[in-house]
Amino acid sequence: MLGVEYQSTIDQKMVVRTGIYEMLDYYNQLISGRKKLIPNIMIVFYAGSSFWKAPQRLQEMMDKSKSMEKYYNDWKYFFVDIKEIDTTKIKNSQVRYLVEAVQGLYEGDYEGSKRINDENR
Structure with a gap:
């Protein structure tokens, strides 16, 4: 579990x-x-x-x-x-996009996070 x-x-x-x-x-x-x-x-x-x-x-x-x-x-x-996750090492694209979006939010890059989300719907 x-x-x-x-x-x-x-x-x-x-x-x-x-x-x-x-x-x-x-x-x-x-x-x-x-x-x-x-x-x-x-x-x-x-x-x-x-x-x-x-x-x-x-x-x-x-x-x-x-x-x-x-x-x-x-x-x-x-x-x-x-x-701290190095997203270049994440093979699954959906997981990589999710981690990049969360990282962007915490860096204050709301537009980048929204773009990543929109591109991967």
Whole structure:
């Protein structure tokens, strides 16, 4: 299962939110009768103007002692800053146009984003 979260603002609680989404999905799989869980992968796409400073692992939020660290559960999500994507490496043209349009919006190029959208309808 692939979970996708899009953020235009920084959420310091993102790792907990994505963890809740995943655990709820696992729980739903179990109550629906699954014997083995389908793994979840959470990806956070970010297109905000600030540098992302939120924890990407649950352990980054914990007040913990180093000696006990290996016993704490951890949770993580994969992070992609849309503004940093090199669109020349995207083979699928529709995905490339979408990423270029979002990048243009965050650079203030509304006309360019509209043109990309109009050209690819």
